[in-house]
Amino acid sequence: MNKEHLVIFDTTLRDGEQSPGASMTREEKVRIALMLEKMRVDVIEAGFAIASEGDFEAVKAVAAAVKDSTVCSLSRAMEADIRRAAEALQPAASGRIHTFIATSPIHMKYKLQMQPDQVVEQAVKAVRLARNLMDDVEFSCEDAGRSEIDFLCRIVEAAIAAGARTINIPDTVGYAIPELYAEQIRQLIERVPNSDQAIFSVHCHNDLGLAVANSLAAVQAGARQVECTINGLGERAGNAALEEIVMAVRTRPDVFSVETRIEPVHIVPTSRLVSTVTGFPVQPNKAIVGKNAFAHESGIHQDGVLKHRETYEIMKAQDVGWHTNAIVLGKHSGRNAFRTRLQELGISFATEQELNNAFILFKQLADKKHEIYDEDLQALVTDTRAAAAAEHVQLVAMEVQSKTGETPLAQVVLNVEGQEQNAQAEGSGPVDAVYKAIESVISSGASLELYSVNAITSGTDSQGEVTVRLARGGRIVNGLGADTDIVIASAKAYINALNALQTSVERTHPQGTGI
Ligand SMILES: CC(=O)SCCNC(=O)CCNC(=O)[C@H](O)C(C)(C)COP(=O)(O)OP(=O)(O)OC[C@H]1O[C@@H](n2cnc3c(N)ncnc32)[C@H](O)[C@@H]1OP(=O)(O)O
Ligand SMILES: CC(C)C(=O)C(=O)O
Ligand SMILES: [Mg+2]
Numbered sequence: 001m002n003k004e005h006l007v008i009f010d011t012t013l014r015d016g017e018q019s020p021g022a023s024m025t026r027e028e029k030v031r032i033a034l035m036l037e038k039m040r041v042d043v044i045e046a047g048f049a050i051a052s053e054g055d056f057e058a059v060k061a062v063a064a065a066v067k068d069s070t071v072c073s074l075s076r077a078m079e080a081d082i083r084r085a086a087e088a089l090q091p092a093a094s095g096r097i098h099t100f101i102a103t104s105p106i107h108m109k110y111k112l113q114m115q116p117d118q119v120v121e122q123a124v125k126a127v128r129l130a131r132n133l134m135d136d137v138e139f140s141c142e143d144a145g146r147s148e149i150d151f152l153c154r155i156v157e158a159a160i161a162a163g164a165r166t167i168n169i170p171d172t173v174g175y176a177i178p179e180l181y182a183e184q185i186r187q188l189i190e191r192v193p194n195s196d197q198a199i200f201s202v203h204c205h206n207d208l209g210l211a212v213a214n215s216l217a218a219v220q221a222g223a224r225q226v227e228c229t230i231n232g233l234g235e236r237a238g239n240a241a242l243e244e245i246v247m248a249v250r251t252r253p254d255v256f257s258v259e260t261r262i263e264p265v266h267i268v269p270t271s272r273l274v275s276t277v278t279g280f281p282v283q284p285n286k287a288i289v290g291k292n293a294f295a296h297e298s299g300i301h302q303d304g305v306l307k308h309r310e311t312y313e314i315m316k317a318q319d320v321g322w323h324t325n326a327i328v329l330g331k332h333s334g335r336n337a338f339r340t341r342l343q344e345l346g347i348s349f350a351t352e353q354e355l356n357n358a359f360i361l362f363k364q365l366a367d368k369k370h371e372i373y374d375e376d377l378q379a380l381v382t383d384t385r386a387a388a389a390a391e392h393v394q395l396v397a398m399e400v401q402s403k404t405g406e407t408p409l410a411q412v413v414l415n416v417e418g419q420e421q422n423a424q425a426e427g428s429g430p431v432d433a434v435y436k437a438i439e440s441v442i443s444s445g446a447s448l449e450l451y452s453v454n455a456i457t458s459g460t461d462s463q464g465e466v467t468v469r470l471a472r473g474g475r476i477v478n479g480l481g482a483d484t485d486i487v488i489a490s491a492k493a494y495i496n497a498l499n500a501l502q503t504s505v506e507r508t509h510p511q512g513t514g515i
Contacts, residue, residue: 006249006258007166007199007225009043010036010242012274013062014074015203016233017047022278026058032230033062035273037069039266041242043096045227048074049088050081056088063092070136072096077126086133097130099123100140100168103147103155120155124162131163139164140203145171149184153191160194166225167198171214174207174237178217186221201225204240206232211240216248219258230274231282231289243267243288243320251315268321288315294325299334302327306336329377331366335359345374347381358384368484369463375456379465379482383492392417392502393442393495400430400487410434412491414441431490438491444498446470453486466493470501477501 013029016022024032029046036044046062047055063071071092075081077099089095101112101123108114114122123139130137139159141152156167169185176184185202189195202218202225204211215226232241246264249256271289275282284292294317296302304311305327317325327337338359342348349355361380366372396413410433411424423440427433435448450469455462464486468479479497483489 003253003257003259004224006219006256006260007042007201008242008246008260008262009045009072009201009225009227010041010229011045011203011227011239012036012229012233012242013058014045014047015227015235015239016229016274016278018235019233019238019278019280022233022280024058024277026054026061028277029058030061030065032270032273032277033066033069033071035266035270036230037066038263039270040261040263041069042261043070043072043225045072045074045098047088050075050084056084059085059088060091063089063095067093070094070096072098072138074098074100075126075130077101077122079126079129082126082130082133086130089134094136095134096136096138096166097134098138098140098168099126099130100142100170101126102142102172103152104143104145105148106146107143116151120158123155124158127159127162127164135165137164138166138168138201140168140170140201142170143172144169144184145173145176145181149187149191152184152188156188156198157192157194160192160198165198166201167195168201168203168225168227169218169223170203170227171205171211172203174205174211176204176210176214178210178213181214182217182221185218185223189222199224201227203227205235206237206239209237211238212244212248215240215245216256219249219256224258231271231280231286233274233278233280241287243271247288247315247320264320265318266321270321288320293317294322295328296326296337297328297330298332299337302337303334306340329362329366329372330370331363333362333366333372338362341374342377342381345377347377354384365463365484369461373457376463376482379456379463379480382480383482391499393438393498395488395491395495396420398434398437398488398491400434402430408433410437412437412441414438414495416441430487434487434491435494438494438498442498444470444472444501446472446498446501449476451490453489456482464489466490468493468497470494470497472501475501 033044046059049056049059059073073085073088075085085097108119127139200223202215202223204214226245228240228242228245230242232238246260246262282289284290296305301312394415396415398412400410402408407426408430409426414421421441423437425433425436425440427436449471453464453466456465463482463484465482466489470477477497477500479493481489481492481496
């Protein structure tokens with residue numbers, strides 16, 4: 001099937017900038033415009049030239065910098081606005097004046113305070129003037145979503161006759177519903193006698209969360225330009241998101257008879273740039289550009305994706321500019337994802353039992369921590385292996401009381417060579433109390449040469465990793481322990497070192513001397 005071209009009109013720099021707090025400098029607008037050009041956006045609306053001296057300069061700078069996309073400026077249906085837009089667009093290789101006037105009864109009566117006939121007259125005058133200054137003119141019926149269809153037909157016909165090449169039917173206040181909006185576009189194209197002389201465009205706002213759905217329904221009804229913004233930035237709840245429109249059309253060629261010229265690999269970098277410049281973070285679950293858009297945490301999905309990516313992905317992360325998709329390990333993960341990640345880290349298990357033991361520890365840790373990082377896995381494997389090694393001493397349970405103004409007290413239950421033993425001791429701090437309690441049972445005679453604690457990853461839910469070095473009779477051993485509770489990590493590390501000390505004794509004196 002021969003696909004028709006869908007014009008992608010990006011208004012991040014104009015409607016996007018109308019988001020409270022999203023103002024951009026001239027330099028920032030140029031940087032974003034160059035990314036949009038690289039992405040092969042057809043039209044870049046760079047600003048509203050009459051709004052301020054700064055916006056005039058910004059439109060001018062974008063017009064001078066961009067070569068491959070058409071650069072556009074907004075203007076009211078007023079002579080001064082249109083002349084200012086034309087002046088700012090002077091340097092453009094391809095420029096467009098976008099002029100608009102409201103057509104809904106509520107806007108005409110209360111805001112413009114004009115009669116419908118006057119609105120038509122002013123629209124026609126505006127389009128004519130713009131066409132005298134520039135070939136490419138777009139006319140918008142502001143608040144078309146709440147305008148009467150007969151009046152819309154009348155003003156659209158007049159605007160096309162006056163020279164508008166693109167007719168935009170905005171749902172300015174996000175009031176439209178897909179089926180009804182599509183019907184509005186269909187009727188306009190059918191009923192306006194000269195509709196074949198213009199491209200019909202849509203510009204949808206997201207007040208009811210329907211901006212993309214409305215835009216796509218309109219495309220199905222014959223619209224051939226969509227106005228949209230990166231990350232859905234825009235007035236109030238925003239505009240239709242460019243990345244969602246482009247990827248919907250691209251992912252469902254069976255549904256849409258149009259195609260864009262967008263190179264989607266630039267989508268994520270552009271999204272990041274817009275987010276950085278405006279300071280508006282992208283929500284993690286945002287389609288296409290959110291951090292979680294290609295991330296899988298649940299075991300069943302991870303297993304599916306590892307076996308055949310398309311089981312849970314309708315797009316490829318790399319196609320829209322992500323480095324890769326992501327298998328995130330957490331409490332919903334399963335063995336397949338766990339084993340695969342460890343293999344990627346170069347860690348394999350000799351037996352399925354060893355893997356299962358590590359997996360049990362992993363689930364326990366995941367219950368305490370939101371996300372498990374590679375460093376957590378490495379520490380966990382070290383723990384599993386230490387546990388698997390001949391263990392003379394094991395920590396069964398421990399409790400530490402530590403209060404301001406009171407001496408810390410530790411109670412430990414140890415399993416020594418198969419026998420449970422209880423001990424308690426006070427110490428200068430909770431770790432000191434635990435170590436004294438352990439020593440009251442073991443009497444290792446070793447001296448503590450080093451004690452250090454590190455957060456394995458960032459965040460207060462991170463695991464603490466403790467390293468302990470013990471020396472006895474010329475032998476020095478290290479012990480490692482990790483836990484989200486650093487006192488427990490300290491006990492694990494100490495016991496790990498005691499066991500290492502014993503193992504090294506066994507190696508040198510097979511009969512052993514005991515710990
Ligand atoms: C749906 C949209 O996104 S529309 C674009 C919205 N964007 C902006 O408004 C950003 C830039 N705007 C501005 O900088 C200023 O509003 C300016 C420079 C355009 C105008 O500033 P001011 O002259 O001080 O007018 P103000 O903003 O207070 O009021 C708007 C005036 O324009 C009139 N007007 C509004 N839309 C149009 C239009 N499309 N065509 C002609 N006149 C219009 C209003 O009726 C009002 O006229 P009045 O002053 O005679 O009552
Ligand atoms: C100026 C027009 C196109 C607009 O932004 C709107 O109606 O939302
Ligand atoms: Mg708008």
